[in-house]
Amino acid sequence: MSAPDLPFDPATMPMGTLGERMGLVITEVTPDRIVGTMPVEGNQQPYGLLHGGASVVLAETLGSIGSALHAQTLGKLAVGVDINATHHRAARSGLVTGVATPLHRGRSAAAWDIVITDEDGKRVCTSRITCALVDGAQIGG
Template sequence: MSQTNRTESTMEPWIIELGELDRKMGVRIIEESVDKVVARMPVAGNTQSFGLLHGGASLAVGEAVGSWAAVKYASTFGKVVVGVDVSATHHRSATQGDIIITATPIKLGRRMTSHDVVITDEQDRRICSMRITNLVVDKPAQ
């Protein structure tokens, strides 16, 4: 269950913008809110030499989705985030179809956030479990 002080939130949440790597990997946003971010990504084009989903691709998309979830929260009080830690456990491989990446908050604080990121295949079998921690910081001057 997430913990947050929503009474201080006064701004609209940031709308997710895909980065260059996200577009190259074929990431699509399915759902986005402070409470949950869900994305899909094809296995095709994101495999390693033996035709399996590349573990690095899982980490890259999982970190992106977890960070987007953290930014959505931080943006409601005019802040952004930077990643400070990510850990992952790969449970099974995928060779076709899409993977679904879901980030939900563990803890939403004023200075730090932690999110669970679960990656499953289209049969809802867990591919990877991740945890990402982000530091909440001021927006850089533009």
């Protein structure tokens, strides 16, 4: 199944205000791999390093897209319930790239592993997200 065969195409969907402000770009979408980039510039903390929260935004976006793709196959929606991140090294410039791969895709939950690297391929952050898969009627109530 490729992205154009899906009810929505995550590669061309708007990132929403936060993702757009952070410069997130989705570069690859398959059921087994979601890839995106984000610039370090504009997403830094006061020391000039990539903000850890920015890494988490990238990770959550990629894992959520993967979970949403899986949820669609079940007629459900994906909502985040847990995310964690380990920051391994600083990124000071350029782009960081996140690659999300599935850890678990069940009927009621999906979990994704996200590895974020710098332009030299060095690991900046490792994250994991778990999403609950729910009926649309359960959201917003």
